[in-house]
Amino acid sequence: VLISITACSGGKKGQENNAGQKQETIEWKFGYLANEEHIWHKTAQEFARLVNEKTNGRLVIKLYPNEQLGSEMDVLNMIRDGSADMTISGESMQNWAPKAALMAVPYAFRDINHMKKVIEGEIGKEISQEIMDKVGVTPLYYHLRAPRNLTSNKPIRNLSDLKGLKLRVPNVPVFVEAWKAAGASPQVMAFSEVFTALQQNVIEAQENPYDLILSGGLYEVQKYVNETEHVIGWVYVVVGNKQLNSLPEDMRKAVLEAAKEVQVYANQLFEKDTEACKQKLIEKGMTIISDVNKEEFKNAMVPAVLKMLNDEQKALYQKILEV
Numbered sequence: 001v002l003i004s005i006t007a008c009s010g011g012k013k014g015q016e017n018n019a020g021q022k023q024e025t026i027e028w029k030f031g032y033l034a035n036e037e038h039i040w041h042k043t044a045q046e047f048a049r050l051v052n053e054k055t056n057g058r059l060v061i062k063l064y065p066n067e068q069l070g071s072e073m074d075v076l077n078m079i080r081d082g083s084a085d086m087t088i089s090g091e092s093m094q095n096w097a098p099k100a101a102l103m104a105v106p107y108a109f110r111d112i113n114h115m116k117k118v119i120e121g122e123i124g125k126e127i128s129q130e131i132m133d134k135v136g137v138t139p140l141y142y143h144l145r146a147p148r149n150l151t152s153n154k155p156i157r158n159l160s161d162l163k164g165l166k167l168r169v170p171n172v173p174v175f176v177e178a179w180k181a182a183g184a185s186p187q188v189m190a191f192s193e194v195f196t197a198l199q200q201n202v203i204e205a206q207e208n209p210y211d212l213i214l215s216g217g218l219y220e221v222q223k224y225v226n227e228t229e230h231v232i233g234w235v236y237v238v239v240g241n242k243q244l245n246s247l248p249e250d251m252r253k254a255v256l257e258a259a260k261e262v263q264v265y266a267n268q269l270f271e272k273d274t275e276a277c278k279q280k281l282i283e284k285g286m287t288i289i290s291d292v293n294k295e296e297f298k299n300a301m302v303p304a305v306l307k308m309l310n311d312e313q314k315a316l317y318q319k320i321l322e323v
């Protein structure tokens with residue numbers, strides 16, 4: 001009878017299995033910026049349940065919503081040094097893997113279906129391969145994202161309304177250049193700092209899809225959602241390469257199987273989520289500005305973005321437009 005020695009190092013705990021044998025359980029820490037009502041969290045709960053079931057309790061995934069583990073960039077660095085294991089990230093990974101920038105380039109995707117074809121096709125594979133190689137994390141499943149909209153405390157319909165607006169952007173160089181070219185003054189900040197910065201008027205605006213505007217409680221400090229729809233993108237749920245590849249083969253397979261199953265669930269939740277979040281924001285008192293001059297924003301942002309993309313990124317951008 002094999003009695004595995006229960007290691008007392010971090011992340012491993014002893015527990016009885018049904019044969020009364022001591023078996024080693026592995027614990028993964030999974031941190032992200034969305035709150036407990038968000039579909040990223042609901043999907044993460046289902047993923048953790050499936051993994052627990054498929055590994056007979058040997059792999060336990062602990063969830064840390066609301067940036068409890070740290071900001072998106074902090075947790076990515078923690079995964080790389082082994083003090084965390086999973087997170088949800090996308091275009092911010094361009095700081096290590098340039099191709100990840102294509103996950104959220106202004107006005108690149110015509111609509112969600114166009115984007116889904118890209119994610120599940122050659123281009124998606126090319127982007128996730130570079131993420132594995134250069135960030136050191138493996139995409140397990142993805143979340144489609146609703147368009148990003150600009151929130152503010154005055155209506156913004158065109159570039160003259162936008163002039164000089166102090167807005168927060170995530171740690172995404174493409175976003176900084178795009179908003180500068182449109183005449184705003186963007187500054188990089190972690191998502192969890194946005195609410196307070198808006199409250200203290202350090203910034204006047206930020207941009208996110210409806211679901212994160214709700215998740216961040218931004219309706220309390222922002223009056224308008226201006227439907228710029230300047231970015232349609234996706235994010236990956238990622239795990240550290242080392243963490244995944246150090247699992248026994250049967251457990252690694254169980255994780256990949258659970259990811260495949262939960263992808264269906266993630267896409268189902270996404271179907272109705274955006275409209276539901278939009279309605280909740282209206283109930284919370286936000287005003288939707290739907291007559292934004294998108295062409296003006298697009299004509300200002302796209303040339304600046306193209307100028308900063310390197311040849312590889314530009315080639316991928318062209319390929320996306322042809323899908």
Ligand code: 2Q2
Pocket residue numbers: 033072088089090091092093169170171190191207208209212235
């Ligand atoms: O505004 C945010 O912080 C998020 O919507 C980010 O755009 C998102 O998490 C990306 O940073 C993903 O890499």
